[in-house]
Amino acid sequence: MLKVLIKKEILQFRRNSFLPKLVVVFPIMIMLVLPWVTTMDVRHVNVSVVDSDHSQISNRIIDKINASEYLTLHSVTSTFDLSMSELDKGNVDVILEIPQDYEKTMLTGHPKRLSISANSVNSNKGSIGAQYLAQTISHTLAEQRSMTSPEKRGDFFTIQNRYNPTLEYRNFMIPALLIILMIIITGFLPALNLVSEKEAGTIEQINVTPVSRFSFTLAKLIVYWAAGLVVITIALLVAWIVYGLSAVGSLAVIYAGAFLFIITISGFGIIASNISSTMQQAIFFMFFFVMVFMLMSGLLTPIESMPEWAQYITYALPPRYFVSIMRSVFLKGATFYDMRYNFLALTIFTIVMNIGAAITYKKRS
Amino acid sequence: MTIEKAIEVNGLSKSFGTVKALDKVSFDVQRGETFGLIGPDGAGKTTLFKILVTLLDTDEGTATVDGLDIGRDYRAIRARVGYMPGRFSLYSDLTIEENMEFFANLFGVSVEQNYDLVAPIYSQIEPFKKRRAGRLSGGMKQKLALSCALIHKPSVLFLDEPTTGVDAVSRSEFWDMLHNLKKQGLSILVSTPYMDEASRCDRIALCNSGKILDIDTPSNMVKKFDGNLYGIKSKEMYSLLKALRGDKTIINSYTAGEFHHLLADNGFDAERLKQELTSSGHKDVEIKPIVPLIEDVFIKLLSNER
Secondary structure, three states, rough: HHHHHHHHHHHHHHHOOOOOOOHHHHHHHHHHHHHHHHOOOOOOOOEEEEOOOOOOOHHHHHHHHOOOOOOOEEEEEOOOOHHHHHHHHHOEEEEEEOOOOOOOOOOOOOOOOOOOOOOOOHHHHHHHHHHHHHHHHHHHHHHHHHOOOOOOOOOOOOOOOOOOOOOOHHHHHHHHHHHEEEEEEHHHHHHHHHHHHHHHOHHHHHOOOOOOOHHHHHHHHHHHHHHHHHHHHHHHHHHHHHHHHOOOOOOOHHHHHHHHHHHHHHHHHHHHHOOOHHHHHHHHHHHHHHHHHHHHHHOOHHHOOOOHHHHHHHHHHHHHHHHHHHHHHHHHHHOOOOOOHHHHHHHHHHHHEEEHHHHHOOOOO | OOEEEEEEEEEEHHHHHHHHEEEEEEOOOOOEOEEEEOOOOOOOOHHHHHHHOOOOOOOOOEEEEEEEEEEOOOHHHHHHHEEEEEEEEEOOOOEHHHHHHHHHHOOOOOOOOOOHHHHHHHHHHHHOOOEEEHOOOHHHHHHHHHHHHHHHOOEEEEOOOOOOOOOHHHHHHHHHHHHHHHOOEEEEEEOOHHHHHHHHHOOOEEEEEOOEEEEOOOHHHHHHOOEEEEEEOOHHHHHHHHHHHHOEEEEEEEEEOOOOEEEEEEOOOOOHHHHHHEEEEEOOOOEEEEOOOOOHHHHHHHHHHH
């Protein structure tokens, strides 16, 4: 019986002019394009310097800004207003103001203050840009001091980013993108497929046959589970070939996590399709939760920086556990044993979601 | 023990919110009988079908199909009935052949096994078997749907408005096909909004807004009709109808094609009416007694209800 149903699903899947292409093209496109654009690395911060000092030290700071790969020197002006108007136009992100007699007062030991004004419309670029600028200046000043004072002083501390040494945002994003792909291919598609059977009325014809609801649904899922595994394989290959990023940990653990997650999220999709009677309802329902999944599961922003009440909510979101498995195994090389609690949670969700899916499916209304 | 009745319905009721779709409906269908549910849209025909093929729960009442209770034995019923819903609901992205094979296999049979039963119908569309079901004409879709409903050799066939939206020739052909199936011993419950198709059934139930008005053979229905029925026409059909509705000896009058039909009481005098109409300016007035059709029976039953 199941064989007959699977055969029909595969036939429909292949006949569909869109789906088979989607399964191949979608992951490739997402993996090729999105890692480049979903970056929080701030580069090319435009700086305008208001130099009222015209001293050796102010020239030195300007040179340093010019040399930095993160900062771009936009202009050096004589009044703050001139720089401010550039900032208003959006040409400048950060303004550094060097007051008159800065160098002189520095030598007295009570220097005037430098001021940094940042355009924080894009709060990320503004605040990080201001930080970069502050860092650059303090480096310059430290160098200056070590030259003038007899005792050599180095940096106060060094920072080392473990597991993602270059602090590439891409490395952080790629596991997340894999998860988004999973949600779409194995959560959305089976849900839409089931609802389309409702809309076309074909489900009515199936419901008067002796086919059990379990095998009917399972046949659909098996096809999409397989599609999900194909997608994740393609995406992993792209990550490796294009970005040279391969999992530090074992692929078996990644696939085990992915498989549990696929079953969970497809169960969730089935619930969505069971409680909605039109495509629109199903899409709306799915979108709502996918938004929550994407923004609250630690996919894009760390859970630790959420307010405490929100952190409790994340425990109810299955992607949270898969995100954690993916990142830890991918970047840190965590083992199955390290991830056992995440696997346990994911297993519980798999069971709960699919019991929910079975309960909400009714052949007779 | 052989079960005499193919379908037995006792006091079925079903409401959707405040709308009573079925109101204590009872009837039975004998084995090998073609039973027609005749009634306009909204009579509750589709609801009744869905309950009998176990797609919908009832609020009240019991029913058996092939001797099996629709509540308790729903699984067994699903294996024994063929259902053709009012809306085409096969897979439009699968071909004729694939649809047939799929539905046969779902019941654990192959197309070849029961080919004889479907052959008279299926052979008509077989030349196009590689064509996708979504690209078939209305008449071909109907034949495919019937073939798919028959392929597992059901003992009771449920056809919900099979001829709606199909041209007159195909409709007539379709009834011929049903007649052939009946000869093979199949019990058929069929619904239609077309009164003229009633005569193709062994027995019919006239129904309206969830109630069955009467059950009988089509010929008995007509025979039972007591009342003076006339056909009337003139040059001005619309003003004629208005004039008829003003006459006190006429119980009911309604349009029915070339002639208006009018149901008159015993004090009615055709000659008097003709003179009155002519003098009030109607030209070429023609009145004649007519033999009632199922439609007249239905309209009379409806007005009795009210």
